Amino acid sequence: MFENADLSLVDWSRAQFALTAIYHWLFVPLTLGLSFIVAIMESIYVKTGIEEWKRITRFWMTLFGINFAIGVATGIILEFEFGTNWSNYSWFVGDIFGAPLAIEGILAFFLESTFVAVMFFGWNKVGKKFHLLSSWLVAIGANLSALWILVANAWMQNPVGMVFNPDTARNEMISFWDVLFNEVAISKFLHTISSGFLLASMFVLGISAYYLLKRREILLARRSILISGIFGFLSSLLVIYTGDSSAKALAKAQPVKFAAFEALYEGRQNAGLVAAGILRESDKKIGNTAVNDFAFRIEIPGFLSIMTSGKRDAFVPGIHDLVNGNQSRGIMPVSEKIDRGTKVRKMLEEYKTARKNNDYGKAEMLAAMFRDKKFNEENFRYFGYSFLKSPDEAIPDVKVAFYTFHLMVMLGFLFILEFLIAVYFLFRGTLEKQKWFLWVALCSILLPYVAGELGWVLAEMGRQPWIIQDLMPVSAAVSQISSGSVITTFVLFAVLFTLLLIAEVSIMIRQIKTGPKH
Amino acid sequence: MNRLISPFVRIFRFYYDGFSSMSWWGRRVWVIIIIKLFIIFMVLKIFFFPDFLHRKYKTDKQKSEYVLEQLTKSK
Numbered sequence: 001m002f003e004n005a006d007l008s009l010v011d012w013s014r015a016q017f018a019l020t021a022i023y024h025w026l027f028v029p030l031t032l033g034l035s036f037i038v039a040i041m042e043s044i045y046v047k048t049g050i051e052e053w054k055r056i057t058r059f060w061m062t063l064f065g066i067n068f069a070i071g072v073a074t075g076i077i078l079e080f081e082f083g084t085n086w087s088n089y090s091w092f093v094g095d096i097f098g099a100p101l102a103i104e105g106i107l108a109f110f111l112e113s114t115f116v117a118v119m120f121f122g123w124n125k126v127g128k129k130f131h132l133l134s135s136w137l138v139a140i141g142a143n144l145s146a147l148w149i150l151v152a153n154a155w156m157q158n159p160v161g162m163v164f165n166p167d168t169a170r171n172e173m174i175s176f177w178d179v180l181f182n183e184v185a186i187s188k189f190l191h192t193i194s195s196g197f198l199l200a201s202m203f204v205l206g207i208s209a210y211y212l213l214k215r216r217e218i219l220l221a222r223r224s225i226l227i228s229g230i231f232g233f234l235s236s237l238l239v240i241y242t243g244d245s246s247a248k249a250l251a252k253a254q255p256v257k258f259a260a261f262e263a264l265y266e267g268r269q270n271a272g273l274v275a276a277g278i279l280r281e282s283d284k285k286i287g288n289t290a291v292n293d294f295a296f297r298i299e300i301p302g303f304l305s306i307m308t309s310g311k312r313d314a315f316v317p318g319i320h321d322l323v324n325g326n327q328s329r330g331i332m333p334v335s336e337k338i339d340r341g342t343k344v345r346k347m348l349e350e351y352k353t354a355r356k357n358n359d360y361g362k363a364e365m366l367a368a369m370f371r372d373k374k375f376n377e378e379n380f381r382y383f384g385y386s387f388l389k390s391p392d393e394a395i396p397d398v399k400v401a402f403y404t405f406h407l408m409v410m411l412g413f414l415f416i417l418e419f420l421i422a423v424y425f426l427f428r429g430t431l432e433k434q435k436w437f438l439w440v441a442l443c444s445i446l447l448p449y450v451a452g453e454l455g456w457v458l459a460e461m462g463r464q465p466w467i468i469q470d471l472m473p474v475s476a477a478v479s480q481i482s483s484g485s486v487i488t489t490f491v492l493f494a495v496l497f498t499l500l501l502i503a504e505v506s507i508m509i510r511q512i513k514t515g516p517k518h
Numbered sequence: 519m520n521r522l523i524s525p526f527v528r529i530f531r532f533y534y535d536g537f538s539s540m541s542w543w544g545r546r547v548w549v550i551i552i553i554k555l556f557i558i559f560m561v562l563k564i565f566f567f568p569d570f571l572h573r574k575y576k577t578d579k580q581k582s583e584y585v586l587e588q589l590t591k592s593k
Binding site: 062065066069070072073076077080081083084085087088090091092117120121122125166167168169170345348349352476479480481485488489492496500503507510511 | 532533535536537541543544546547548550551554555557558562563566567568569570571572578581582583585586587588589590
């Protein structure tokens with residue numbers, strides 16, 4: 001794909017980034033959701049003045065604190081990796097990433113750090129209302145921090161609001177609002193934080209179920225299940241709603257990824273949504289890439305068309321249409337995109353030569369082309385395709401995309417059911433007797449983590465070969481360093497993060513076994 | 519003068535009291551945070567994660583020329 005790209009280097013760099021991102025995401029969603037649950041509980045305490053609510057709030061705040069502290073700065077490592085392993089990419093996007101990440105840093109530092117101290121040290125030292133305000137500001141601050149990271153990530157999925165400057169070899173932001181209100185960013189942010197709310201609700205539900213099974217802390221457990229059941233149920237609905245809008249945004253911005261979710265090879269009207277299925281490799285191929293078909297599937301007729309545009313008769317393009325083109329539907333083949341990308345690359349070479357030869361007139365003329373809106377829309381947006389050797393390289397791993405998507409969705413529906421059952425038994429007053437359900441709730445604590453990680457695997461592997469959709473493939477983004485050094489740091493991270501995880505889990509289990517002290 | 523110093527003293531006392539009366543888990547996670555930050559910033563960043571372009575090139579112009587070269591390499 002890329003002349004000097006050492007595949008093992010690319011693969012190890014990707015594996016390292018995946019490892020650190022997956023570990024980082026073990027800590028983040030609980031912070032996002034538990035901060036809100038704690039703030040809700042404290043609001044009830046301040047409103048009612050009932051001391052038991054204060055005790056409940058302080059107990060969950062302790063678990064929030066452990067998770068928050070262990071997770072602090074694990075995301076910084078991802079930024080280190082950008083500079084070391086992905087230097088071409090970092091330089092190429094530097095100006096776009098700079099603003100959101102700087103805002104994230106300032107917000108995280110001032111809002112979270114300041115008010116986290118009030119949350120933990122401020123009991124009985126500051127007024128009740130100021131303490132409550134601090135808890136809410138920590139929750140809002142943590143979630144706003146996530147916004148900026150997700151805005152940066154969404155730009156990689158759908159690059160907008162920038163222009164490429166050949167003189168600096170960087171993309172420069174021309175519209176902060178286009179970057180911020182990027183359709184993918186909004187839906188990704190809401191989908192991600194609501195999945196964090198869901199995860200935290202399941203965490204609270206599961207630990208409360210543990211107390212009920214042990215016949216201790218009954219009041220704390222019942223009240224915590226009430227909050228987590230309702231909050232979790234509402235969050236689950238938000239996850240579905242935002243997942244749907246996320247899918248709509250992807251269908252426009254990343255249609256190949258969208259088709260891969262559903263293993264849809266031949267586009268059609270009235271396209272059905274596969275509720276469940278098993279893929280098998282067929283004899284057919286697109287280029288050198290094998291086509292998968294279904295050994296078994298359950299399909300909801302017309303639902304995929306409705307999901308993408310709200311109309312049952314809407315045409316949903318398949319992978320075949322998107323790679324080979326479909327003239328009647330106005331879909332450009334990848335071969336044409338490769339030609340256009342190659343044309344841009346030749347222009348960049350000419351620009352480089354003109355600058356070297358001090359031919360300022362020609363250099364300025366070419367630079368002006370890169371600033372031209374029409375040129376950007378018709379040509380530069382396909383720059384990344386110039387690195388592809390054949391059109392089928394634009395196809396992601398369909399099996400990974402299909403299974404991660406469907407497993408994630410199935411788990412999502414399981415969570416809704418669990419929250420509903422919890423609230424139902426609670427209101428009937430029979431929750432403590434439903435041992436089977438309490439065990440299910442306890443064992444389900446890990447499942448939202450699995451769903452969240454599947455979501456990220458889907459988002460990141462589903463957009464392959466791109467690091468920036470259509471503009472830069474991963475092979476062109478990687479630094480020319482030795483794969484040995486990447487392997488060394490991969491092992492170091494695996495050890496460091498595993499130790500952190502063991503530390504968190506052991507401190508948390510000890511605190512849960514101890515229970516609320518206050 | 520006392521009025522000016524007073525808020526700072528109160529903030530200092532707030533943090534001082536908070537840290538000195540910290541619970542078992544609080545002390546434990548602070549130890550972990552300090553060790554973790556030391557490893558991340560003093561070991562990983564310095565010895566394993568130098569900025570690739572910054573280490574190779576001094577000026578932005580050199581960096582942009584290098585990246586442009588990388589982006590225009592023939593297939």
